[in-house]
Amino acid sequence: MKTTLTKLFLYYTFICCFITAYGQDFYATQRSSWLQKAEQNKPRLTVTEKKPTGLVNIIEDKEGFQGYKAVQEGPMEVLYNSSFKDKKTVIVDFGEHMTGSFSFSTDLLKADSDAPARFKLTFGEVPAELVTPFDPYKGGLSRAWLQDETVTVMTMPATTTIPHRLSFRYVKIELIATPPGYDFCISDMKCNAVTSAVNHPEELLSTTPQIFKDIDHVSLNTLKECMQTVYEDGPKRDQRLWLGDLYLEALANNYSFKQYNLTKRCLYLLAALSEPNGKLNATVFEAPVPKPQAKQHLYDYSFLFGVTLKDYLLETGDRETAEDLWPVVKKQLESAYAYLQDDGTMNYEQASREWWIFFDWKDGLHREVAFHGVTIFAFKETYELAQLLNKENEVAQLPALIRKMKKAARKHFYNPKTGLFAGLLNDQVSYASQIWMILGEVPTQKEAQRALRALKTTENVCIPGAPYLFHYYIEALIKSGLAEDAKKEVATYWGDMIHKGADTFWEVYDPQNEYLSPYNFFPINSYCHAWSCTPTYFIRKYPEIFQK
Numbered sequence: 164m165k166t167t168l169t170k171l172f173l174y175y176t177f178i179c180c181f182i183t184a185y186g187q188d189f190y191a192t193q194r195s196s197w198l199q200k201a202e203q204n205k206p207r208l209t210v211t212e213k214k215p216t217g218l219v220n221i222i223e224d225k226e227g228f229q230g231y232k233a234v235q236e237g238p239m240e241v242l243y244n245s246s247f248k249d250k251k252t253v254i255v256d257f258g259e260h261m262t263g264s265f266s267f268s269t270d271l272l273k274a275d276s277d278a279p280a281r282f283k284l285t286f287g288e289v290p291a292e293l294v295t296p297f298d299p300y301k302g303g304l305s306r307a308w309l310q311d312e313t314v315t316v317m318t319m320p321a322t323t324t325i326p327h328r329l330s331f332r333y334v335k336i337e338l339i340a341t342p343p344g345y346d347f348c349i350s351d352m353k354c355n356a357v358t359s360a361v362n363h364p365e366e367l368l369s370t371t372p373q374i375f376k377d378i379d380h381v382s383l384n385t386l387k388e389c390m391q392t393v394y395e396d397g398p399k400r401d402q403r404l405w406l407g408d409l410y411l412e413a414l415a416n417n418y419s420f421k422q423y424n425l426t427k428r429c430l431y432l433l434a435a436l437s438e439p440n441g442k443l444n445a446t447v448f449e450a451p452v453p454k455p456q457a458k459q460h461l462y463d464y465s466f467l468f469g470v471t472l473k474d475y476l477l478e479t480g481d482r483e484t485a486e487d488l489w490p491v492v493k494k495q496l497e498s499a500y501a502y503l504q505d506d507g508t509m510n511y512e513q514a515s516r517e518w519w520i521f522f523d524w525k526d527g528l529h530r531e532v533a534f535h536g537v538t539i540f541a542f543k544e545t546y547e548l549a550q551l552l553n554k555e556n557e558v559a560q561l562p563a564l565i566r567k568m569k570k571a572a573r574k575h576f577y578n579p580k581t582g583l584f585a586g587l588l589n590d591q592v593s594y595a596s597q598i599w600m601i602l603g604e605v606p607t608q609k610e611a612q613r614a615l616r617a618l619k620t621t622e623n624v625c626i627p628g629a630p631y632l633f634h635y636y637i638e639a640l641i642k643s644g645l646a647e648d649a650k651k652e653v654a655t656y657w658g659d660m661i662h663k664g665a666d667t668f669w670e671v672y673d674p675q676n677e678y679l680s681p682y683n684f685f686p687i688n689s690y691c692h693a694w695s696c697t698p699t700y701f702i703r704k705y706p707e708i709f710q711k
């Protein structure tokens with residue numbers, strides 16, 4: 164308690180100095196109480212001891228995900244009861260994805276230990292991570308995200324614990340320096356797995372087709388693993404709170420674990436760590452002290468704060484929190500106003516120089532139309548939150564702006580011949596453009612159906628690269644009254660991952676290219692990723708579509 168208070172004090176002092184150096188703080192009077200509320204709502208982690216289920220071999224397999232699959236090789240006793248000096252390498256399967264602290268013991272079999280032994284341990288979420296050489300490393304993110312460790316055991320018997328948290332299903336142990344004078348075996352491998360998800364989601368209806376039961380199960384696993392002391396994006400990488408991921412995790416949580424304090428904590432944390440000018444940062448760290456990651460401003464993410472808050476209010480009725488954080492939601496509107504032109508169009512070129520406009524991990528995606536659409540969506544959502552709080556008068560300009568922007572979108576982006584939306588600066592037809600026009604309610608329902616269907620028959624369409632955009636695609640299908648298509652797409656996209664062995668859903672999944680990586684090296688992708696957990700939300704929110 165004392166250390167938490169000291170930390171809070173230190174951090175508050177840090178914020179004050181930062182702001183004195185950089186000018187006025189828009190939330191000067193609220194920041195410290197927001198940070199305190201974030202701390203008060205920090206969940207306790209539950210720890211469960213998990214043991215491996217057996218030994219596996221990872222073999223090349225054309226049908227397997229990324230060309231590999233794990234095949235059972237024998238029970239753990241085969242490892243525990245024999246000399247590791249003979250074996251030298253094993254791969255152990257824990258039978259499920261876990262996040263936590265890993266340890267193993269080494270016991271003497273013959274003579275006393277007279278020299279150290281050295282091991283290399285590699286932890287993997289999916290089989291290919293265990294057998295793909297990491298070096299020479301050409302990935303775009305730190306090499307240290309890859310979970311390989313060198314461990315030196317000085318004397319035996321001993322128990323060794325890896326000093327940081329890991330995220331894995333498989334562990335490979337290799338003996339890389341063999342002591343000549345004695346023999347030993349490995350024993351007692353375990354993981355103290357952590358999560359803050361403790362509630363039990365409701366059972367699905369017994370009529371639920373098996374594929375949706377399986378998808379729901381894997382979605383819940385994914386969300387549970389990401390629920391730590393914040394909603395993390397991925398427990399392997401980046402292990403931090405991102406606004407876009409928070410929105411989707413909170414949605415899924417609303418229909419499953421219903422642990423609203425975690426959502427509350429994350430909203431307060433992001434508000435407390437916003438820029439002095441009131442703009443939200445897209446991602447923040449909890450340690451060593453809560454602070455934002457520098458220069459991460461995502462235009463589309465910044466509006467998801469308000470949508471998450473609105474959903475939180477509707478779920479919990481916690482008006483106090485919603486009123487407390489309303490100024491943050493209102494302030495984000497200025498990011499949109501900066502690009503809004505008199506005729507209802509947006510200055511995309513300028514915005515794309517000043518912001519990271521995300522929507523998807525997809526090279527070559529042209530974002531002009533989606534940018535316009537997400538802005539209308541943000542205005543609409545903000546206005547609805549204002550209505551819930553009886554604060555419409557504070558954003559009275561929004562309904563007229565929404566009408567104007569919808570008109571402009573129809574005029575400039577809609578092609579009545581093809582029934583599709585495309586940009587002015589680039590005529591690319593993408594899923595992202597149709598989705599965000601639909602979520603911004605630009606087309607009528609009939610037009611929306613036509614656009615979504617046309618995506619399937621048009622050539623050179625830019626398809627989604629990550630489950631993040633796929634989520635909004637499903638949302639758009641349901642909103643447009645295409646329930647059957649939504650059902651088929653969830654079963655195919657997420658079902659495919661299960662058929663390829665997923666026990667948690669992945670950060671990136673392009674069925675045409677299993678090696679796709681935004682970071683130039685597929686093993687560094689996260690294979691338990693927050694933003695792909697949302698099928699549980701769809702399955703549970705729409706039982707008439709998915710549970711019958």
Ligand code: RAM
Pocket residue numbers: 396397400401405406407408521694
């Ligand atoms: C990835 C993160 C996170 C996402 C950002 C934009 O690097 O893992 O999920 O929100 O990209």
